Amino acid sequence: MALRTAGSVLVVFLWSVAVVLGQTGWSVTYTKKSICAFKGSKVELSCSYTYPSVHTITTTFWFTKYDAEGKPVSLRDDPDYNRRVTYHRDKKNRLTIRDLREKDSATYKFRFITDHTGGKYTGDPGVTLSVTALQVMVTPPRWATSKTLTCITTCTLTGNPTYIWYKNGQHLDESTSPQYKYSVFSNYDDSYSCTVKGHEDLHSPAVCLQDQDCSRVTYTKRRICVLKGSTVDISCTYVGYYSTTSTFWFRSDKSTPEDLIRDPGYTGRVKYTGTYRGPSILRITDLREEDSAEYRFTFKTKKWGHSFPGTTLSVTGLQVKVTPAAEGQKTLTCITTCTLTDNPTYIWYRNGLNVQDNSSPMYSISSEDADSYSCAVKGREGLRSSAVCEYSAAQ
Template sequence: MDSYSCAVKGHEDLHSPAVCVQGQSCSRVTYTKRGICVLKGSTVDISCTYVGYYYTTSTFWFRSDKSTPEDLTTDPGYAGRVEYTGTYKGPFTLRITDLREEDSAEYRFTFKTDNIEWGHSFPGTTLSVTGLQVKVTPAAKGQRTLTCSTTCILTDNHNPTYIWYKNGQRLHEPASQQHSSNLLVVWDSSVNIYSCAVEGQEDLHSPVVCFQVKVTPEQNSEYKTLTCSTTCILTGNPTYIWYKNGQVVTEKMSLYAVLPKAVESYYCAVKGHEDLHSPAVYGPKSTSVSVSPSGEIVEGSSVTLTCSSDANPPVDRYTWWYKNGGEFQSMTGPQHVFNQIQSSDTGEYYCEAQNEMGTDRSRTINMDVKYDPRNTSVSVSPSGEIVEGSSVTLTCSSDANPPVDKYTWYKKNGASLTGSENTFLITNINSEDSGEYYCEAENKYGRLNSSSVSVDVQC
């Protein structure tokens, strides 16, 4: 009753329309658009049509990056911003209002019937939420070129008309520039604060271009010089204000900062324009390691470790540390991929994230690689000559993770023997017990036979 579609590897979000193998009696979901790019603060409609040939008991939208599908209407992060519209016969629409950049994700639709639960693993619609950004570049002497841009192409406005604002007022001149993504301005001594918007969405302004912080390390890495700079030319001699963890600490252009291990954030502004302060700069924090795929790790599979950290400026160096029985060794990069992980990769791992402001370390995770039995062998006790009437113990040994949970004993040219433990006891042994013995060790990932041992009973 399922439908099928295909895609080219590397472009899995652009797969073909779903088709049924036999007739049209199968379940399927068809998304109106595979990718959508919209402005931060706006509203988006993501829609699909679906077919299910049993009575539908529930329908909902969810983010594919959640570990388990969660109805968006119950997600606290979307409280008051999500609405479902539509019916079985028409497009079923997810509407999200007051969009935020963290809403960027793939959204999927799923429905349940009395017989099936459909749609969890199939690609849905990828939403990209972008803010407007203004970039300032030098032009002729005394001039600057301002460029208004987005991080993706707006879905419903591929060639948008831009609107420019100066000190909060819309610009109407010169006519040749007022609707362009670029604006050439005279950078004079007055307070000129510029921002941009897209026509039709004038209430969604770009962030104001104003102050930024430059971080200069000193020779001692614990000390930094933070310098406040601005792309706004302010009247007179501006007084710079520095904030540490939200509290004013000094009034000067540069701040000589001692950065202890505790996470501290700094930002600056100009007196009289405190609401236009710079973004905060701080060292990495909330550093963590994730393992993909989650769950048990089996030898031979592909496993990816990812280091994530919150930092501004962004993390510019990741270092991985791992230990598997010896000293810790290091690797670099935000991700470490084991294409075919081995049992020798079992061990403890953590990562360090570093930027100009400091370093933070994640907690240690333990990676336990599972594998089937190996090095299976049988030993005989007592060793040496075996005399009729004595007792003999055969012991099966095997290296496996998880440990062997089932042992089977065999005598060559005979059936399997009674017993499932790793030892097999023969009491009051006689000549008929002479022969070749071997064992089979088994866990959930496989089984392996040992080589045989000879038991020769002397009369």
């Protein structure tokens, strides 16, 4: 797809589209026909629907794919969206997708099923979601002395956003134009990046104007979700044209950047490893929920400022949630406050004994079951959730 100049955040078309499904009285109306959203952000899709009053709705869901038998697969059961989607049971039938990835670009359709034979309906054509990242386009080619910088995306955004420009990691300028208002001159040490106001955590990669030796920091992962009590490694690769005088990691929510090693809240829990032009690694042990923050790496030179954006760390515990399922059944779900990194395997315990290892965080039991249940993640069995008595929770 050809790159086009960005123009706003999230919404492309603001009109509604009504889709009538073959028979009078059956319809699905999507609030938006097309949406353009930033990689790493979250997006909300919504719709309304109608059906004959003699029917009763039994199931509603959103989907993008069909299984081998040609049946739509609910996003909640699609491993590509594992724990990143939320269905809101309201009049707008809202769907929220978090931590968007470029492969989430697809057509999303809403489907509802009634208690009548054949009462299964899908709203066509659906909502087209395009997921984009910000990039800095440099023109003309590298051998030219004067350059023009433009902040671009792969889908067209509308509105009147404010673009923010950075030079060597420091705030440079803000403008409603995606093109930086001044020409810049080629040199070997300066790097430039951009973002959109309100989405400063979704920064473009820094680009060099000449060769690849300019000052910049590239983080291995932009978001990490790990369990309370565990250990995490946050890493980045950094390059500086000038020799460095110091390097350290810090929390971005501090008013003044403070070396984590000197922060009393991290005493004895922080270690740095790494070499120049190689990965620099921050290790934090015995994680606590208050450690949830954005972490940034910086190196000091005569020109370089603070590196951003960094890696956002979320620290979570495990909990067991009990919900009704099919008749005579309950579903237990091992929930977290963020999507755990690296697709973990879940372990279920009944009365303290292991009963199942599964990649899914869900486990089905009988409604008459009065045992206690807890869950853990494989490799972190010592960080088990609190036990829940299903009989008590169901009352």
